[in-house]
Amino acid sequence: PASAPAGPVADGSAVVVGGGGGLKPTISLEPPTGTRDFYPPEMRVRSWLFAHFREVARQFAFQEYDAPVLEHDELYRRKAGEEITAQMYNFTDKDGHAVTLRPEMTPSLARMVLALGGKALLPLKWTSLPQCWRYEAVQRGRKREHYQWNMDIFGERSICAELELLAAIVAFFTRVGITHEDVGLRVNSRGVLHAVLSSHGIGGEQFAPVCVIVDKLDKIGHDAVVAELVGKGIPAPVGAAIVRTLSLKSLDELRALMGGNGEAADAIAELGRLFELAQAYGIGEWLQFDASVVRGLAYYTGVVFEGFDRSGELRAICGGGRYDRLLSVYGAPSEVPACGFGFGDCVVMELLAAKGKMPQLPHTVQFVVVPFDEAMRAPALAVAARLRSAGYSVDTLLEPTKKVKAAFSYADRVGGQRVVFVAPDEWQRGCVRIKDLRGHEQRAAAEGGEGGEGADGSSKQFDVPFDGLL
Ligand SMILES: Nc1ccc(Br)nc1
Numbered sequence: 089p090a091s092a093p094a095g096p097v098a099d100g101s102a103v104v105v106g107g108g109g110g111l112k113p114t115i116s117l118e119p120p121t122g123t124r125d126f127y128p129p130e131m132r133v134r135s136w137l138f139a140h141f142r143e144v145a146r147q148f149a150f151q152e153y154d155a156p157v158l159e160h161d162e163l164y165r166r167k168a169g170e171e172i173t174a175q176m177y178n179f180t181d182k183d184g185h186a187v188t189l190r191p192e193m194t195p196s197l198a199r200m201v202l203a204l205g206g207k208a209l210l211p212l213k214w215t216s217l218p219q220c221w222r223y224e225a226v227q228r229g230r231k232r233e234h235y236q237w238n239m240d241i242f243g244e245r246s247i248c249a250e251l252e253l254l255a256a257i258v259a260f261f262t263r264v265g266i267t268h269e270d271v272g273l274r275v276n277s278r279g280v281l282h283a284v285l286s287s288h289g290i291g292g293e294q295f296a297p298v299c300v301i302v303d304k305l306d307k308i309g310h311d312a313v314v315a316e317l318v319g320k321g322i323p324a325p326v327g328a329a330i331v332r333t334l335s336l337k338s339l340d341e342l343r344a345l346m347g348g349n350g351e352a353a354d355a356i357a358e359l360g361r362l363f364e365l366a367q368a369y370g371i372g373e374w375l376q377f378d379a380s381v382v383r384g385l386a387y388y389t390g391v392v393f394e395g396f397d398r399s400g401e402l403r404a405i406c407g408g409g410r411y412d413r414l415l416s417v418y419g420a421p422s423e424v425p426a427c428g429f430g431f432g433d434c435v436v437m438e439l440l441a442a443k444g445k446m447p448q449l450p451h452t453v454q455f456v457v458v459p460f461d462e463a464m465r466a467p468a469l470a471v472a473a474r475l476r477s478a479g480y481s482v483d484t485l486l487e488p489t490k491k492v493k494a495a496f497s498y499a500d501r502v503g504g505q506r507v508v509f510v511a512p513d514e515w516q517r518g519c520v521r522i523k524d525l526r527g528h529e530q531r532a533a534a535e536g537g538e539g540g541e542g543a544d545g546s547s548k549q550f551d552v553p554f555d556g557l558l
Contacts, residue, residue, distance in 0.1 A: 134433065140260060150215040150256075155216070156196075161178050163195040166387070189220075194387075198418055255371050271405060272396055277358065277390055278299060282351060305380065343356050389413050410426070411428070458510065460510060518554055
């Protein structure tokens with residue numbers, strides 16, 4: 089504001105950047121299109137969310153890894169018509185290399201596991217919290233980056249791997265106060281789709297593009313899906329049969345339609361086993377079979393799943409599935425079974441806000457050390473150092489002040505819980521004066537006074553020997 093002083097003042101009030109006249113930035117104050125700044129309040133929420141992700145990963149015995157945000161373009165060359173590969177944030181670098189900001193983490197993970205070769209001790213359970221990117225046309229006005237919690241298991245062919253992943257997702261929701269009445273997990277298997285295509289003599293190379301098209305059913309509708317499948321050489325009656333399997337509402341219906349043996353029957357039996365074991369894990373109420381779940385990534389080969397909010401207001405909260413062929417596609421000498429999920433940081437925030445579960449995370453500091461004057465600055469630093477050596481969070485008032493009000497004003501602003509005054513008289517006696525600010529607003533309200541004084545007139549302040557400050 090124009091009235092704000094140009095420089096620091098000793099009354100503890102905030103100095104406003106750019107005060108003393110209109111701000112005339114010589115740079116853009118906005119981050120690049122589609123990206124976000126995380127100011128401290130938003131960063132506290134993000135750190136809170138990531139801490140829950142990491143704590144669940146720890147409880148499920150996953151190990152954290154990371155990879156460069158920049159990858160070779162070739163890692164994502166899948167030609168299955170996916171949106172994710174059509175919107176890559178890719179470019180040619182100064183060495184002429186075709187590179188891209190990663191649109192997802194799974195290919196980087198597959199590359200790392202393949203690089204380990206025989207040294208990869210399977211099963212392997214790894215987690216990461218990568219920032220992932222896309223380049224969308226500006227008019228869509230959508231974000232171009234998000235953080236996506238990844239959890240993956242390599243080396244386990246049975247649905248016990250999917251069960252760990254689903255249980256981890258449930259554990260996260262439970263930790264943040266979201267219940268199975270708020271959200272659910274839709275589960276299906278691409279094995280059924282693969283069986284339908286095989287039964288019509290349609291080869292494996294068409295499987296991924298068909299899945300990508302069928303995943304658009306909700307968006308473009310039945311006829312458009314069948315038409316796009318025809319465009320991929322899938323006769324309309326086969327396309328209609330595929331779409332029909334997606335509308336089935338139960339495993340029994342699916343079993344009845346697909347018959348009791350062969351690839352479809354195996355996929356259905358696996359799903360039945362998954363739902364049965366889910367009960368033992370205590371997550372049965374969260375899961376439901378949904379034949380329409382396909383997910384839009386080309387490399388899924390088996391069970392697929394997604395988290396959804398039961399109000400129907402939000403987009404998918406998370407999604408994942410089995411991808412047993414990805415390492416083979418990258419050249420692995422034999423098939424390495426794998427499954428995993430991605431859980432973005434945006435939709436879950438909308439969900440928490442809608443459910444009133446957003447955390448209140450004020451900035452707090454345990455001690456604010458205040459030198460009485462310049463002569464007390466050195467002792468004040470010694471006091472701060474001693475408190476920090478004991479593990480406390482300590483802010484030091486950089487501008488000495490004799491005004492208790494100024495000290496309180498600053499301490500209030502930075503969320504200080506106690507103020508440590510370092511003044512000559514107490515220091516002569518080897519002491520500092522500590523004033524407890526916690527709850528003083530309540531005391532002030534109760535007494536209608538300035539606060540800082542106890543109900544019995546005693547102030548919540550006490551002198552403490554410097555040597556006893558631990
Ligand atoms: N794949 C991807 C990357 C970035 C965002 Br925002 N959404 C999806």
